[in-house]
Amino acid sequence: MKNDIVVGLDIGSSNIKLVIGQNKGEYGDGRLSVIGAVSHPSAGVGKGGMINSIEDVVSSLSACLEKAERLVGLPISSVWLSFNNSKIRYEKTKGVAIISKNDGEIDYSDIERAIDSAKSFPVPNNYEIVDTIPVRYNIDSNEDVKSPIGMNGVRLEVEVLVVLALSGQINNLIKIVHRANLDIDGLFLPSLSLSSAFLSNKEKELGSAVVDIGSTTTSLAVYEDGNLLHLAVLPIGSEHITSDIALGLKCPISLAEKIKTHFGNADSEGYTDEDEIDISSILKDENVDDLDIISSKYLSQIIEARVEEIFSMVDDELKKINRSRILPVGVFLSGGGILLKNIQKIAKKVLALPVANINTSCLKIEVDRAQSPEFFTALSLLVSSRQEGNKEKRSNFLKNNLGGIADSLGNFFKKIIPR
Template identity: 45%
Template sequence: MKHKLIAGLDIGSTAVRLVLGQLIATENGEKLQVVGAVSGPANGVSKGVITSIEDATSSISACLEKAERLLGVSVSEVYIGINGPNLKCERSKGVVGVSRSDSEINNEDVVRVNQAAEALTVPQHYSILHVVPLMYKVDNQEFIKNPIGMTGIRLEAEVLIVQSLSSQIKNLTRSIERAGLAINDLVFSPLAAATVVVDSTQKELGVAVVNLGSSTTSVAVFEEGEVLHTAVLPIGSAHITNDIAIGLRCSLVLAEKIKVRYGSAKAENFNKKDEIDISDLLAEENLNEDNSAISRHYVAEIIQARVEEILEKVDAELKKIQRSGMLPAGVVLIGGGAKLGDLVEIAKKCLRLPVSLGGNRQVPTVNDKVNDLEYLTALGLVAWGEQQQRMVGPGTFLPGNIGGWLKKIVGWIKP
């Protein structure tokens, strides 16, 4: 394939997903087009954290081999999504003097002030993943988004710093490199997904992207075009499956199939006499049980209880930043767990906000598979990569902390 490939790799607790895009030359310049997507089971990963480098490497390699076989492409470098309950975010401020004699602020001043803001005391065993500028202040003028070209003597910056355990970053990068891949960038997964599921208007008004994964639920809140808050909760759709297995006294495999095929997050939609015939599911599992009918209302009660717990934790994150029930653009749900029946309806009630399922709003594709809720994070990584390459230029990835903080700063400041 002659065109420049951009690959996004999303390593979840249950699946590894790879989306491939390419930059195609058009009359109006290069244009990103997604050409394919593959997935495979994930081993050696729990709650977004590598628990076995050998197993994780094997899972990644199997996904790459599948891509080469089905799509006919060879992947050598990727953008990686990183997740996990150990990620944390903090706000920090920095101040510098403007360097030029004519007091005009340039790129170097912006980089220096962000470096000054980055120089907070990072907890032991943590590394900085993202430095996201929130706002700037030039002398006494506040709430400036892009100070480049302005005149002033004193430049201040307030940034959001996303941090991750150093060991988590090292284990993830080691697994990727052992699979024969070079890492272009490590990106906090919800930030990557947001590049394709929400637009600039939603980010300006105030919106939260909630990724319901298998073992974790991640949250990214945007307002006035910038990231306001991020969080990863150690609870996900697998907990719903576990609850069903306990409640029905069945295997996890059967519980997952019941959840996917008949699951609903709203018990009041069914009466106690409504039943589900699971004889076909029992046959698939080679199980022979006398009672193949279960109460749909009971299953929905089990699901609703856990869903409400997850949504309460999401709302608790919004309360931390005084945005509970206060995001005009509402909440966008993505991830495999968001496919659950009646989830949007119950989320509107619990969060007191507009709620919708996420979709690909930004990237043209010839493959409908990548528009699936499960693939939106990997697709977002491709879009993130395309933005970074336009900012810095392909093949000129900058050094620094994992992923290169300078690229991230450049990417968040839009002239």
């Protein structure tokens, strides 16, 4: 694949999303151009994003890849990949390094020793450490040091957020991509790639969060003072709304999904008991009788209840870190689950915070389809690839974000990917 082409791949529970970016160099405005976006229904991915059939996922991925290559007229040989499931775990730990050099000056090797010390804890069976993200540093009695490099001290302490994933699931994901004849350029958690790509340093400094609502999971990343405070993957997503509609209206799941997509509204306020929706236009190929008309209010009440639950669970996570209702910048939304009408209104009501969709203007998106929030994770991988692709930028990025996912997963890959 040509050096000016980069591909982001997001394998979700409902759909596989793939976006193609191109660096147009002197002929562009400096932004990476998005020249293609495709999606294909995914099979073989179960609840919580857990892979339950490698062959089914490979088949779905191959079909998606064929669509993409036909769309842009170029072969695709490698991808930047997101990984996420409800079994990902996070642990906060601390590590210490004693500075024994005569001049007492702290360098990168001291930070690495402190981080290695933080990883010295019992890892649960079948799990692997896939990332260690520094949250804050202390030097002797000097607390909350931003960057300890070049400073003097005797005792360096680091608090890190350790990301743990089931090694079997990571191996399965890598195997799937390789069986589709693709190489992996890098692997990212969606909440981290979204934050890295689309949140400004000022937004992270003042206090903000990213909430990514997928089919079966909702991911959360919280920032303050420029540091990552909290990560979470919640076992709830937009498919739960579809299931609620199917139960409430006593209709097939396939029809419930169509009703949600075409007529869904997360806010029931303003409807009366007499307001109705004619759904006859979407009943083709559905074996359903006597369901041409449904109540607008009842449908929105079903959706609203589940949406409120999703954001209540997000708020519960904020309460764990004492940040409920006190993130000044607010919450940025991503994912196919935020396509519902008025979902921002419900999020503002439950969280009592400013709420907006993620801003992807750092990319030049040339295909309308890629503007949809369901492609935001795949788009974020393109930006992350640019951060990592330039060797000088990569060096600075890793030095400023020691334990960053690309670095730690690079070591992880050495253990699990045959050469």
